Amino acid sequence: MMKIFLNNIEVEVKDNMTVLEVAKENGVNIPTLCHLDMKSIKMVNQVGTCRICMVEVEGRMNLMPACTTKVWDGMKIRTNTTKAINARRTVAELFLSNHPKDCLTCERNKNCELQDLAADLNIREDKYKGKMPSYTKDTSSNSMIRDREKCVMCRRCETMCNEVQTVGVYSGVNRSLEAVVSTAFDYPIADTSCTFCGQCVSVCPTGALTQASHIGDVWKELNNPEKVVVVQVAPAIRVALGEEFKMPIGSRVTGKMVSSLRRIGFDKVYDTSFGADVTVMEEANELLDRIKNGGKLPMLTSCCPAWVKFIEHQFPTLLDVPSTCKSPHQMLGVLAKTYLAEKLKVDPAKMVIVSIMPCLAKKYEAARDELSNDGYSDVDYVLTTRELASMIREAGINFNVLPDEDFDKFMGESTSGVIFGTTGGVIEATARTAAYMLTGENPKDIDFTQLRGFDGIREGVVKVGDTDIKIGIAHGLGHARTLLENIRDGKSEYHAIEIMACPGGCVGGGGQPFYGNDPAVVEARGKALHAEGADKPVRLAHENKEIKALYDEFLDKPGGTKAHKLLHTSFIQRTKL
Amino acid sequence: MAQTNIDTALFAKLDEYIDGLHSKQGALIPVLHEAQRIFEYLPIEVQNHIAQKLDIPASKIYGVVTFYSFFTMTKKGKYKISVCMGTPCFVRGADKVLAKFEKDLGVKAGTTSEDGMYSIDALRCVGACGLAPVVIVNGKVYGRIEDKDVEGVIEDFIAGEGESA
Numbered sequence: 001m002m003k004i005f006l007n008n009i010e011v012e013v014k015d016n017m018t019v020l021e022v023a024k025e026n027g028v029n030i031p032t033l034c035h036l037d038m039k040s041i042k043m044v045n046q047v048g049t050c051r052i053c054m055v056e057v058e059g060r061m062n063l064m065p066a067c068t069t070k071v072w073d074g075m076k077i078r079t080n081t082t083k084a085i086n087a088r089r090t091v092a093e094l095f096l097s098n099h100p101k102d103c104l105t106c107e108r109n110k111n112c113e114l115q116d117l118a119a120d121l122n123i124r125e126d127k128y129k130g131k132m133p134s135y136t137k138d139t140s141s142n143s144m145i146r147d148r149e150k151c152v153m154c155r156r157c158e159t160m161c162n163e164v165q166t167v168g169v170y171s172g173v174n175r176s177l178e179a180v181v182s183t184a185f186d187y188p189i190a191d192t193s194c195t196f197c198g199q200c201v202s203v204c205p206t207g208a209l210t211q212a213s214h215i216g217d218v219w220k221e222l223n224n225p226e227k228v229v230v231v232q233v234a235p236a237i238r239v240a241l242g243e244e245f246k247m248p249i250g251s252r253v254t255g256k257m258v259s260s261l262r263r264i265g266f267d268k269v270y271d272t273s274f275g276a277d278v279t280v281m282e283e284a285n286e287l288l289d290r291i292k293n294g295g296k297l298p299m300l301t302s303c304c305p306a307w308v309k310f311i312e313h314q315f316p317t318l319l320d321v322p323s324t325c326k327s328p329h330q331m332l333g334v335l336a337k338t339y340l341a342e343k344l345k346v347d348p349a350k351m352v353i354v355s356i357m358p359c360l361a362k363k364y365e366a367a368r369d370e371l372s373n374d375g376y377s378d379v380d381y382v383l384t385t386r387e388l389a390s391m392i393r394e395a396g397i398n399f400n401v402l403p404d405e406d407f408d409k410f411m412g413e414s415t416s417g418v419i420f421g422t423t424g425g426v427i428e429a430t431a432r433t434a435a436y437m438l439t440g441e442n443p444k445d446i447d448f449t450q451l452r453g454f455d456g457i458r459e460g461v462v463k464v465g466d467t468d469i470k471i472g473i474a475h476g477l478g479h480a481r482t483l484l485e486n487i488r489d490g491k492s493e494y495h496a497i498e499i500m501a502c503p504g505g506c507v508g509g510g511g512q513p514f515y516g517n518d519p520a521v522v523e524a525r526g527k528a529l530h531a532e533g534a535d536k537p538v539r540l541a542h543e544n545k546e547i548k549a550l551y552d553e554f555l556d557k558p559g560g561t562k563a564h565k566l567l568h569t570s571f572i573q574r575t576k577l
Numbered sequence: 578m579a580q581t582n583i584d585t586a587l588f589a590k591l592d593e594y595i596d597g598l599h600s601k602q603g604a605l606i607p608v609l610h611e612a613q614r615i616f617e618y619l620p621i622e623v624q625n626h627i628a629q630k631l632d633i634p635a636s637k638i639y640g641v642v643t644f645y646s647f648f649t650m651t652k653k654g655k656y657k658i659s660v661c662m663g664t665p666c667f668v669r670g671a672d673k674v675l676a677k678f679e680k681d682l683g684v685k686a687g688t689t690s691e692d693g694m695y696s697i698d699a700l701r702c703v704g705a706c707g708l709a710p711v712v713i714v715n716g717k718v719y720g721r722i723e724d725k726d727v728e729g730v731i732e733d734f735i736a737g738e739g740e741s742a
Contacts, residue, residue: 168634173643184628184635185621192636577625577635 002073007080019055019066019077030055030079031088031117033095033205034154035067040519041456041476041503045159045203050095050152052117054087055079063087089121096123097130098177099206100149106207111514113205114152131177140188142212142367143196143360148180150208157181157200157209164503165477167310169194181208184577192577193313197306197477197501198360198510203517211360211511214381215391221352221381222265228344229352231266232332232411233257235273235421236358236506237385239528243513243521244389245399250524252532255404260392261356262405268344271407272355275332276417276429278550279303280541282325282567283426284434285558287496291467296320298472298487298494301426303327305365306501308571310477315484316573324568326378328420329355329362330371332411333378334566339554343410348374354381356388358421358509361501370569384511413546416446419533422526423475423505424451424458427498431471433541435464446539452530454504454523457482459494472497475505583622587615591623595630605633605641609648618652646701654689654696656734658682661711663702670723671710675699677724678712681731 001012006026013022023030034050036043046067054063058076063084071077078084096118103109138146158170158181169192173182183192201209221229242251261269287299302308302322311318326334333355337348355362359382365371366379383391392399406412416432419425428448435443443464450460451471456479462469472494474480480499486492502508504522507529515521533539541547555563594611598604608627609619616623619642628635642648660666660675675697679685682695689696705711708720714734722730 162634162637168636171634171636171640173636173640175644182636182639184639185624576629 002071004071004074005076007078013071017071019064019069019071020053022071023055023066023077023079028079030066031120032067033113033117033152034156036154036156036159036203036517038503038517038519040454040523041164043160043164043503045154045156047155047159050154051091052088054084054091056081056084085121089123092117092121092123093127094130095152096126097128098132099152100132101126106150107210107213108207112207133177133180135180138188139212140190141194141196141364142214143363144189144198144201145210145212146189147208147210148182150206151180152206152208153179153181154205155181156203156205160199160203163478165195165197165199165501166481167193167195167197167314167477170200187577193309193574195306195309195313195477195501196361196364196510199502201360201510202508202512202514211384211386212363213387214363214383215387215394218354218381218383218391221354227350227352228267228346229265229354230268230270230336230340231261231354231356232270232272232275232329232336233261233356234329234358234506235276235418235425235529235532236509236512236525237356237388238532239421239507239525240358240385240512241389243515244386244392247400249515249521250528252528253399254532255406256399256402258407259402259405260388260397260399263397263402264391264395266354268340268408269405270332270336270411271414271418272329272332272357273414273417273420274407274411274544274546275328275330275335276303276420276426277414277541277544277547278331278335278417278567279325279328279420279426280416280429280433281547281551281558282331282563283323283430284437284541286323286325287430287434288437289559291469291495298492298497299323300496301325301430301498302569303420303426304361304500304502304506305359306361307477307480307499309361309364309574310480310501311484312572312574313576314481315488316575318484318488319571319573321487322571324570326371326567326569327362327365328417329357329382330365330378330569331567333366334373335411335550335554337376337378338373338566339550340410342554348376352381353379354383355379356385357382358385358506358512359502360384360510362511373566385509385513386511389513410546410549413538413544415536415538415541415544415547416533417541418536419529421506422529423500424453424473424498425505425529425533426500427451427471427473427496429541430496431462431464431469432539434469435462436540436542438467439465442540447534454519454526456503469496470494474498475500475508476503477501583616583620588623588626590615591626592630595627601631605631605638606645609638609642613648618649620650620652651687651689651696652693654684654694656695657715658695658697659700659703659713660686660697661701661703661705661709661713662699663706663709665706666702666710669709673724674710674712674722674727677727678731681727 033052036045048068053066056078135148238254242253300322333353341348363382416429458473507525508522684690686699712719
């Protein structure tokens with residue numbers, strides 16, 4: 001412990017803290033732009049490049065950056081002197097000098113850290129006219145857009161991609177005024193090993209990295225009287241959408257979400273958690289088949305498209321490890337255009353499937369050629385949570401006062417599938433049903449709390465009769481890499497592993513509402529999903545009446561010929577770049 | 578992706594150097610130096626090759642190559658002309674010398690002529706300020722060059738081919 005003076009007030013602080021941390025703990029805001037501390041997922045972007053956080057320290061001639069300066073005993077810090085404030089304002093003005101000022105039409109309008117900074121520092125004129133950068137927008141992918149003209153070189157994306165996700169797509173390139181974060185050889189993002197996890201978009205403080213939007217396409221389909229537009233909503237949306245409408249973190253808005261979708265004009269509203277229940281049936285069956293018949297173990301879950309693309313690029317020799325199951329929304333999509341189309345007597349050619357996902361990679365996934373059947377793409381459009389909120393506002397719907405409504409029948413009932421949206425949920429739901437399939441009895445306690453939590457890598461054992469099923473869980477691609485290296489080197493002892501690309505699982509996805517990058521928010525959303533799961537009257541996929549009807553009337557049995565044709569897929573070896 | 582026909586023997590040479598390193602950690606810059614010595618420049622294929630060998634993302638390598646002005650991604654000409662633009666050379670007219678080279682050879686600084694004969698670079702101080710302005714062609718130093726001397730320098734290095742290159 002040591003004593004320091006913060007704006008003339010004596011405070012006691014722990015050793016080895018930065019000025020910024022001390023100030024935060026003591027209720028003093030020091031503005032930052034590049035700094036980002038997501039300690040609980042072990043990501044700290046502390047590059048000290050933006051120089052916004054300058055403070056005065058007694059005895060030092062120059063101002064010092066609060067984010068990288070450690071406190072010392074007796075240090076006298078002044079954060080609010082005219083000198084410090086003016087310096088910050090000048091630095092911010094220099095940032096604005098070569099930043100495109102198209103805020104009104106920028107995707108990050110009202111949600112931009114540079115905009116907030118200009119407002120908080122009371123900048124009221126465009127003081128310096130810098131040389132404007134000139135780059136073409138990278139629209140090569142249908143997941144995200146890179147606009148390097150808006151890059152402020154905070155390098156958060158680089159830290160996220162290289163250190164947390166270990167994908168390594170980005171690097172600072174060139175120098176001086178030409179310095180910018182880019183890809184290898186400035187290749188379009190679609191030509192790199194990018195997984196489209198979207199975490200770079202989540203941490204970008206400006207509009208340099210944004211989602212690719214498909215709102216216009218969906219409005220067009222909704223207004224086409226020929227088309228039957230079917231929407232499905234991923235589990236993670238219902239515990240995050242409320243944030244867009246100023247509800248408390250972790251609010252569960254399932255009923256309001258469903259009624260907002262009907263009011264937007266979707267013909268049928270389904271729950272991707274139903275697709276997740278189908279995934280449970282198929283994946284549990286596949287796991288038991290691999291265990292009984294000496295198949296490849298461990299089996300890895302395959303719900304996360306960013307994770308699938310990661311293994312395709314980084315471990316192309318391990319493609320027999322993931323389950324062949326399609327992801328839940330792809331399963332629901334293909335079932336809608338076959339099973340449901342029959343039930344509703346709709347020509348699948350006239351059916352449009354829209355998925356609301358917490359994810360940017362799902363946009364890329366839906367466009368993968370092999371995820372189709374009889375020439376129809378399983379899913380036609382993917383919108384993110386943020387895009388749905390946008391449509392709700394655009395349609396003039398007052399979300400907060402909407403009544404609660406239920407999903408439509410045939411594919412609206414779900415059980416354990418709803419916890420797919422949080423880390424550990426997929427494997428927990430799958431293990432419940434696998435236990436039943438193996439023994440013919442439901443496990444006594446179906447809450448496998450040993451699989452829950454927020455640590456990057458976790459493990460747990462599920463006892464099924466005499467068998468111990470050893471399970472590993474990783475979220476964040478860096479953690480996934482560790483488990484994969486073990487598998488490659490023959491050191492993995494698990495039967496099954498769940499992997500999610502995003503820290504926290506889908507609740508922390510790149511398409512979720514911007515949340516100030518506070519991992520506690522992601523955790524709260526995850527807990528809300530478990531609460532949603534616990535409130536379900538039926539909590540086991542194999543007991544879901546609509547699932548039973550689906551297999552009885554249409555699919556026959558899990559892993560059967562029809563199920564295999566419609567619900568399973570294959571992977572592609574890719575190169576690393 | 579651009580495909581060039583680079584001699585595979587050169588890659589073998591680079592691999593031999595990399596395999597001989599005590600540790601691959603922190604070896605990127607020495608490896609890039611060696612690669613540029615072998616290939617004379619660092620095209621995408623070479624950077625990708627190094628990325629695989631050192632298990633470093635290609636983006637990082639590209640970042641380093643574009644940061645340091647010593648590294649180049651353009652193939653140099655048969656005659657590599659470097660004009661020093663350090664302060665003493667500059668105040669004594671290096672800019673005029675550079676302009677004259679550009680005009681006479683039809684090549685802009687930082688590029689290579691289409692026939693692959695000449696490349697011109699503007700350098701920072703080469704440490705021969707007493708001879709300012711300084712021009713270096715394939716390692717041979719020409720001191721106190723004025724724009725009127727440029728033609729003579731060109732004739733000299735073409736005539737002296739094989740001598741000092």
